[in-house]
Amino acid sequence: MDGMVVRIGKGGRVHVPKKAMERLGLREGEALIAEVSEEGTLVLRSAGAYPIETYDDRRVEEFLEADSLTQEEKEKISGFLRDDGVNPRRGVGSLPRGRLRS
Secondary structure, eight states, X not given: OOOOOOOBOGGGOBOOOHHHHHHHTOOTTOXXXXXXXXXXXXXXXXXXXXXXXXXXXXXXXXXXXXXXXXXXXXXHHHHHHHHTTOBTXXXXXXXXXXXXXX
């Protein structure tokens, strides 16, 4: 598609040509994200809209239970941490001074 000249209207509005909208599958009222590239060009991207879910305390508890480690898994992880010089109860804050953390 060849470049198209568009003009900036009142309030900074830019009209996206119909051909461009059709080619990109855009519809009137659709949200776009406007970014300025390092080269100084204006880039418009479609802004994905996703539904927001909310959870009550009961549902949060279900997530936490499903995400829990077994005692065997906890002991195995604690062993790995101890092997690396980390106190499993204190986390990486217990690493000796000067030791790299990754």
